[in-house]
Amino acid sequence: xxxxxxxxxxxxxxxxxxxxxxxxxxxxxxxxxxxxxxxxxxxxxxxxxxxxxxxxxxxxxxxxxxxxxxxxxxxxxxxxxxxxxxxxxxxx
Numbered sequence: 760x761x762x763x764x765x766x767x768x769x770x771x772x773x774x775x776x777x778x779x780x781x782x783x784x785x786x787x788x789x790x791x792x793x794x795x796x797x798x799x800x801x802x803x804x805x806x807x808x809x810x811x812x813x814x815x816x817x818x819x820x821x822x823x824x825x826x827x828x829x830x831x832x833x834x835x836x837x838x839x840x841x842x843x844x845x846x847x848x849x850x851x
């Protein structure tokens with residue numbers, strides 16, 4: 760999957776990448792093992808990134824819906840055309 764991203768690199772470059780990404784045992788790995796470990800690391804980071812983006816989106820949605828609820832129920836005057844239970848008709 761991701762191993763093609765690393766095929767063109769030398770073993771020395773792959774070892775430096777593995778060291779920078781804190782992959783355990785990088786110094787004793789052969790080139791194919793480094794490629795596999797780096798590909799797995801990249802796959803895990805991608806999955807974690809997607810999970811973090813989803814959590815951030817859900818958190819923002821919760822915040823917005825809580826703010827909207829507070830705005831509709833507590834901050835709007837009861838006679839407002841936007842107050843809960845008020846029916847608005849388009850008269851244009």
